[in-house]
Each structure stands twice: as structure tokens, then as C-alpha cells.
Amino acid sequence: MIFQLAVIFLFLALGEFVVWLTGVPVPSSIIGMVLLAASLSSGILDIRRVDKAADFLVKNLGFFFVPAGVGLINCLGLLSEQWMPIVFASVLSTFVVIAATGWSHQAARRFFSHRNSSKSSRHGLSD
Helix, strand or coil: CCHHHHHHHHHHHHHHHHHHHHHCCCCCHHHHHHHHHHHHCCCCCCHCCCHHHHHHHHHCCHHHHHHHHHHHHHHHHHHHHCCHHHHHHHHHHHHHHHHHHHHHHHHHHHHHHHHHHHHHCCCCCCC
């Protein structure tokens, strides 16, 4: 398990290095996670090298939200003053995300169904 955590932290460190090297405005943890996912999907890293540590971290994910919750408690004054714009932005962004997801899904389905139907018609196949 210690080795598996070391592998996960190695990818976090790689993300830190990429941010330091390039100055890209993306959190290093996200870059590290993308690098880890890419290495897993490409077969560079076997899932058995990180599965137990990853399961442990996911099962205890709620624990990692405690600092954010404490930070919110420290900002209760600001939240009470600005609750209306926060609620409005949250509701509006939720609808925008749902709409964008729906439209992209519909576009992808149309694209792939059209692509599959044109392949079958070229090969003389019917549905």
C-alpha cells in the first residue's frame, strides 16, 4: 500500500513539475491525475500498482472536504452578504451545464449514428 501511495504521489509531483516548468494555470493535482489516467489507459502503468491505495482514498473522500468546510465557516460573513449572487450563479450555471451536456450528447449521437449508417450502406449492409 505504501508503494501504491508513492506511485500516486509521484504523479502529483509530476503535475507540480509540469506547472512549474510551463506556468500553465491548471492545478497541479489535475495535471497529475490526467497523467496518471493516461499512463493507466495506455498500459504504461498497471492498475494493480495503484488500485488498493486509490480505493482507500475514494472511500475516505469525504475527509478531504473538511478543510474546505472549515474555510467556508471562516467566510460566513461574506456568504451572508453575497448569498443572492451565489445562489443565482449556482442555479444558472447548473442549467447551462445541463443544456451543454444534452446538446453535446445529441450531437455526438447524430454524428455516430450517421457515421455508422454510412459505413453499413457502403458495405451493402442494412439495419
